[in-house]
Amino acid sequence: MGWQVQAWAVFSNHYHFVGFSPDEGLQREELTQRIHRNSARAVNALDGVQGRQVWYRCWDTRLTYEKSYLARLAYVHSNPVKHGLVADASTYRWCSARWFRENTEDPFFRTVMSFKTDNISIYDDFD
Structure with missing residues (x-):
């Protein structure tokens, strides 16, 4: 869909996604709608139900x-x-951490992972 995926992590009750948007074409709102629609259909099919809402809220941030x-x-x-x-994190199946470690040059990997994340202002209280 023209997006360059940079990082993702999916959990039972939320997900995170970082990507570069295309100059033209599918924008954040449409991408989010597609992710929610397609994943809800897949999860509902696994559970044998139809029409259940899977994701309840969403927000995006332009970095x-x-x-x-x-x-x-x-x-x-x-x-x-x-x-x-x-x-x-590289052992968690539904996250890009392993791919990132295996496919990123070591200096960039070390730079990224050296960033402190405890002060990032993201609502992530889903425990």
Whole structure:
């Protein structure tokens, strides 16, 4: 859909996504609608139900500063650890942390993961 996915993490009750939007075409609102519609259909099919709302609220943030972007990458890749699901995010199946570690040059990986994420202002109280 023209987006360049940078980081993602999916949980039973929320998800995080960082990506570069295309100059033209599918924008944030339409992308979010598609993600919610398609994932709700898939989850409902697994549970044998129809029409159930899966995602209840959503918000997006336009990242305009490089440090904000790098900190969000670290935050999303570390989120499974933050929620106590795993000790090492790269072992969490529904997160891009492993891909990021295996496909990113070491200096960039170390730079991203050196960012402190405890002060990032993201509502993420889903425990």
